[in-house]
Amino acid sequence: xxxxxxxxxxxxxxxxxxxxxxxxxxxxxxxxxxxxxxxxxxxxxxxxxxxxxxxxxxxxxxxxxxxxxxxxxxxxxxxxxxxxxxxxxxxxxxxxxxxxxxxxxxxxxxxxxxxxxxxxxxxxxxxxxxxxxxxxxxxxxxxxxxxxxxxxxxxxxxxxxxxxxxxxxxxxxxxxxxxxxxxxxxxxxxxxxxxxxxxxxxxxxxxxxxxxxxxxxxxxxxxxxxxxxxxxxxxxxxxxxxxxxxxxxxxxxxxxxxxxxxxxxxxxxxxxxxxxxxxxx
Amino acid sequence: xxxxxxxxxxxxxxxxxxxxxxxxxxxxxxxxxxxxxxxxxxxxxxxxxxxxxxxxxxxxxxxxxxxxxxxxxxxxxxxxxxxxxxxxxxxxxxxxxxxxxxxxxxxxx
Numbered sequence: 249x250x251x252x253x254x255x256x257x258x259x260x261x262x263x264x265x266x267x268x269x270x271x272x273x274x275x276x277x278x279x280x281x282x283x284x285x286x287x288x289x290x291x292x293x294x295x296x297x298x299x300x301x302x303x304x305x306x307x308x309x310x311x312x313x314x315x316x317x318x319x320x321x322x323x324x325x326x327x328x329x330x331x332x333x334x335x336x337x338x339x340x341x342x343x344x345x346x347x348x349x350x351x352x353x354x355x356x357x358x359x360x361x362x363x364x365x366x367x368x369x370x371x372x373x374x375x376x377x378x379x380x381x382x383x384x385x386x387x388x389x390x391x392x393x394x395x396x397x398x399x400x401x402x403x404x405x406x407x408x409x410x411x412x413x414x415x416x417x418x419x420x421x422x423x424x425x426x427x428x429x430x431x432x433x434x435x436x437x438x439x440x441x442x443x444x445x446x447x448x449x450x451x452x453x454x455x456x457x458x459x460x461x462x463x464x465x466x467x468x469x470x471x472x473x474x475x476x477x478x479x480x481x482x483x484x485x486x487x488x489x490x491x492x493x494x495x496x497x498x499x500x501x502x503x504x505x506x507x508x509x510x511x512x513x514x515x516x517x518x519x520x521x522x523x524x525x526x527x528x529x
Numbered sequence: 530x531x532x533x534x535x536x537x538x539x540x541x542x543x544x545x546x547x548x549x550x551x552x553x554x555x556x557x558x559x560x561x562x563x564x565x566x567x568x569x570x571x572x573x574x575x576x577x578x579x580x581x582x583x584x585x586x587x588x589x590x591x592x593x594x595x596x597x598x599x600x601x602x603x604x605x606x607x608x609x610x611x612x613x614x615x616x617x618x619x620x621x622x623x624x625x626x627x628x629x630x631x632x633x634x635x636x637x638x
Binding site for chain 1: 533535537539553555600602604613615
């Protein structure tokens with residue numbers, strides 16, 4: 249009896265170990281575009297990972313299938329709403345995004361490089377900041393709320409045209425100090441639970457945290473459509489959610505802390521293809 | 530009209546006569562159930578898509594009643610037999626009286 253129990257336990261453990269590993273699968277969008285979802289780790293994380301893996305591999309089969317088809321992916325509705333905004337003339341200059349940039353397809357090189365150092369402004373800018381800069385200074389329109397509906401729809405559109413291009417953020421030169429600030433935050437323990445990003449996403453990715461499957465915390469799929477709240481989620485809101493779960497007071501979306509963290513976390517996924525709008529749990 | 534409502538439909542472009550095809554439809558809609566309360570404790574009024582229909586060349590294919598428990602961005606998938614070339618017409622009816630329409634042509638191979 250004892251031996252039977254031991255065999256059973258071993259069997260159960262083997263089963264749960266297997267199910268917690270990232271799934272071996274290939275993401276092919278609409279049966280056409282193959283997306284790079286795992287690749288040799290970039291230099292910044294080469295000492296901790298052999299391979300960087302997109303969060304797509306950590307999700308269930310149904311969720312993965314949903315993302316592989318543009319029709320089934322509910323995030324694409326919002327990218328389409330973003331396209332309506334793209335063509336909407338607003339502000340004192342009587343311009344829309346399309347007036348200068350024409351087709352969103354021309355922006356395919358944009359998403360993979362952000363956050364990015366802006367020489368004129370002398371700061372690291374996220375895509376959201378650049379969009380608002382365009383709205384304010386070129387269109388003469390009101391800024392959008394940092395993680396508001398219009399902004400997320402627009403970033404979804406810009407991510408969608410970049411799918412299949414690798415994330416490639418610069419971490420040297422003038423961006424280096426921001427990147428280091430982001431790294432500092434990544435390894436800082438927050439909240440009553442005293443957890444840093446690294447505690448879960450670096451040291452324990454692939455394991456279960458109760459019912460949740462911990463991923464590497466890659467952000468190449470943002471903005472993501474989450475099944476839990478049935479809407480698109482901006483990356484800064486996701487950071488907020490994570491920090492809140494450590495029972496800490498969080499930083500604000502668009503704060504210097506989150507801009508630095510976004511740059512650092514993006515650099516940990518350099519080489520993974522842009523997937524946004526991705527579908528996650 | 531509720532905000533940010535956008536219907537999407539996926540229908541094959543062509544089919545052999547008499548063959549069954551799969552039609553997928555999705556509409557972005559918040560589907561507010563009428564059960565929830567806002568931060569001040571007031572009931573948020575119900576606002577859902579309450580009916581969906583699909584017609585082919587004037588003949589009804591499906592007519593669905595949707596209830597408040599259906600989640601946001603309702604997705605409906607169904608099969609249809611296509612006897613001849615023609616046009617599918619899709620209609621969603623909103624609680625607030627708005628009607629959203631979409632149509633797709635289909636040819637016979």
